[in-house]
Amino acid sequence: MKLTHEKECLSAFARLPSGVVIVTAFDEVRKPFGATIGSFSSLSMDPPMAVFAMFQTSATLEAIRQTGRFAVHFVEYPNRSAAMHFASRSADKFNDDLEWEESQEGLPMLSGFNTCLSCRLVELRPAGDHDLVICAVEGVDLSDIQCEPTAWFMSSFHELQRPISLSH
Numbered sequence: 320m321k322l323t324h325e326k327e328c329l330s331a332f333a334r335l336p337s338g339v340v341i342v343t344a345f346d347e348v349r350k351p352f353g354a355t356i357g358s359f360s361s362l363s364m365d366p367p368m369a370v371f372a373m374f375q376t377s378a379t380l381e382a383i384r385q386t387g388r389f390a391v392h393f394v395e396y397p398n399r400s401a402a403m404h405f406a407s408r409s410a411d412k413f414n415d416d417l418e419w420e421e422s423q424e425g426l427p428m429l430s431g432f433n434t435c436l437s438c439r440l441v442e443l444r445p446a447g448d449h450d451l452v453i454c455a456v457e458g459v460d461l462s463d464i465q466c467e468p469t470a471w472f473m474s475s476f477h478e479l480q481r482p483i484s485l486s487h
Contacts, residue, residue, distance in 0.1 A: 336470040336477070341398075341405045342371070343419075343427040344389035346382035351413040351427040354379040355406035357471050359391065367456035368441065372449040380450060383440055389454075390426040393434035396467040399476040401429060424458060433462040 343353040354377055362368040369391070373380040383389050394402045405412055413419065418430035424437050437458035444451040468479040 333473050336472040339394040339402050339469070339471050339476075340371070341392040341394060341402060341429060341432075342373075342379060342383075342389055343392065343429065344379060344382040345386055345425070345427060347385040350382075351419070352379040352382040353405045353412050353427070353429075355394075355402045362453065368454060369436070369438065369456055370451055370453050372446060372451055375445070375448060375450050380452070383452065384443070387440040388424070388426060389438050389440070390422065390428055391436040391438055392429050392432040394469060395433060396469040396476065396478045398432060399469060401431070402476070433464050433466050435460040 337357045338359065340356050340359040341353055342356055343351060345351055354373065356371045356373065359369060359371040362370045373383075379389075392398070401417075404417070413427070419427055420430070422428045422437070426437055428435060436456050437460075438454040439457050440452065441455050442453040444453070465481075468481065469476050470479055471477075
């Protein structure tokens, strides 16, 4: 196998479908921040933990460093425009067009998401130009609405079909 360049690596990684989440957090002066993440994964069930990677220069990561708490919103097919919005380099992602509110736990929660987690930072580990964010899952909010799963694949969102339940 030959030594690869960044462009080749990006092309290769684009061939791996992944789920997408939006991470939101307040900084120490209560300004909300958010970022779209394609590397989110469960890490442990006892205790419940997850892991994901963020650019070390991310303003959202800095907010997480400051407060140690954040929310994770699982992106479904109807949420893909929000995911693209939070993937931008815009300085103010929480503008007047965005529907959100502060949760009882004191986290910025986006409207219209069926699955959300409340998390606490456990550890940051440097990994190249990213930090691995290891977190404890402290709360889960599952809506009763049937989810519409999606995956990021070849640089775009693709709607996934839900499995059909078989009756015996």
